[in-house]
Amino acid sequence: MTELGQARKLRNYIAGEFKDAADGRTTEIINPATGEVYATAPLSGQADVDAAMEAAAAAFPAWRDTTPAERQRALLKIADAFEERAEELIAAESENTGKPLGLTRSEEIPPMVDQIRFFAGAARMLEGRSAGEYMEGLTSFVRREPIGVCAQVAPWNYPMMMGVWKFAPALAAGNTVVLKPSDTTPASTVLMAEIIGSIVPKGVFNVICGDRDTGRAMVEHPTPAMASITGSVRAGMQVAESAAKDLKRVHLELGGKAPVLVFQDADIAAAAAGISEAGFFNAGQDCTAATRVLVHESVHDDFVTALAKAAADTKTGQPDDEDVLYGPLNNADQLAKVSGFIDRLPAHAKVEAGGHRVGDKGYFYAPTVVSGLKQDDEIIQNEVFGPVITVQSFTDEDQALAYANGVEYALASSVWTKDHGRAMRLSRHLDFGCVWINTHIPLVAEMPHGGFKKSGYGKDLSAYGFDDYTRVKHVMTSLES
Known part of the structure; x- marks a missing residue:
């Protein structure tokens, strides 16, 4: 709230200017740590989407034609600016999400800056097959080019970081962007627009706030060549359906239900501690969270005891409390959803903690x-997206694998064992985009992040994520002319 007791006013960022929604509509933004309104944001409609797309399309030719070195310099400046204004970003993100200030400072700002710098380097490392004469008298080579305008929708669990995962590879490749944050968490994205807008030409990076209808209008708009979303399976399916109408490229990072396989030779205390942190971090609001544990029957009881103790020792609370691991769920609907899963537990289930x-x-x-x-x-079958870890027992490796793969999600997984052969076998057969061994949840800019099945397709981070924002063109020339 402002000093006058009025909610702060957030605005769209289009063509280098902050603007209200064309029809003046707004929506209230609630701080999930207090349940109180702290800001209003535009509820953007078709006119706002049109304006943002027009700005991005107008800026594309010049941005496309910049050299990789120029785009690299711009991204490096953005990374430096994020570091310099880190405290502002942290404060905005904490209001957005209720996240602990200290953990946002240590666990989000450094990887965000590192990821931007990675894609700054990737801008100058485009790869393609070498030119050659694959037919007599003709030379062929491959051009890798930007796609065009990218319509991007970020989620509410990591508004800043997921925004980085979207705009950094897109801008590095020479595309222009229209980014929409979640309707519950626009504050940090609007601040990022201010920072980025001071560095790149107007229209290269645009932000519009709004709800699902705004996102749908973005995806259905004829201008974007690509639609990218991080969100629920339902939202991903809707985006894919809308994009199919004019054959837009689609990049989807959706839900997860990560299996965590704990074998009898694992260090039970270390596994319980690591899994607890990876399951409860960010209130479990992470598609890769360690939420579905499968543990060998011979160590099941010991593991459950250790995990329940770890849960009891884990603290949630206000953002300024340095002792908390996580803050609140993002909104009232999510609280009701998580509570509903526990309220509907079958009679054979037992709540060991919380x-x-x-x-x-x-x-x-x-x-x-x-x-x-x-x-x-x-x-077991559906994503809770809250600080809830489930435990099942298994009898052998085959049953563990069957249970692990027996869901519709396929984003991330982990194996806890001292048996190298077992770890390698399971890493091959686990049907997930990522397999961690004796750890769970670390990510690095150099390695791809993305899933299979209903967890979506396309990769974030890494050179693979960069490639997703490019297109390949074959050029052939006659040697006779």
Whole structure:
């Protein structure tokens, strides 16, 4: 709130200027740590989408024709500016999400800056097959080019970081961007627009705020050549359906239900500690969160005891509390969703820790462990997206693999064992885009992030993620002329 007790006013960023929605509509933005309104944001409509797309399209030819070195310099300046204004970004993100200030400072700003710098380097490392004479008298070579205008939609669980994952490779490749943050978390994205807009030409980077209808209008707009979304499976399917109408490229990073396989030779104490942190971090609001543990029957009880203790020792609370691991769930609907999963647990399930809301202010939920579950239980098959870790037991490696792969999601997984051969076998057969061994959740800019099945397609991060924002053109020339 401002000093006058009025909510702060956020605005769209289009063609280098901050603007209200064309029809003046706004929506209230709530701080999930307090449950109180702290800002208003535009509820953008078709006219706003049109204006943003027009700006991005107008800026594209000149940005496309910049050299890789020029784009690299721009991204490096953006990374430096993010570092210099880190405290502003942290404050905005904490208001957005209720995340702990200290953890946002240590766990989000450094990788965001590193990822921008990685893509700055990638801009100058475009790869293609060497030119050659594959037919007599003719020389062929490959051009790798930017796609055009990219319509991008970021989620509410990591508004800043997912924004970076989208705009950095797109701009590095020579595309222009229209980015929409989630309707519940626009503050940090609007601040990023201010920073980025001071560095790149007007129209290269645009931000419009709004709801699902705004996002749908972006995807259905005839201007973008690509639509990219990080969100729910339902949202991804809707984007794919809308994009299919004019054959836009689609980049989807959707839900997850990561299996965590703990074998009898694992260090149980270390596994429980690592899995607890990877499951509860960010209130479990992470598509890769370690939320579905499969543990060998011989060590099941010991593991559950250790995990329940780790949960009991985990603290949630206000952003300025340095002792908390995570803050609130993002919104009232998400709190109701997580609570509903626990309320509907079958009789054979047992809540070993947590299982309840914390306090009556904000959307906090206790670190929760549930055991005694079966493979076809709702909470095993569906993404909870909250601080809830489930535990199942298995008898052997084949059953563990069957349980692990027996869901519709396929984003991330981990194996906890001292047996190298077992780890290698499972890394081959686990049907997930990432397999960690004796750890869970670390990401690096150089390695791809993305899933299979209903977790979507396309890669974030790495050279693979950069390639997704380019197109390949074959050029052939006669040697006779």
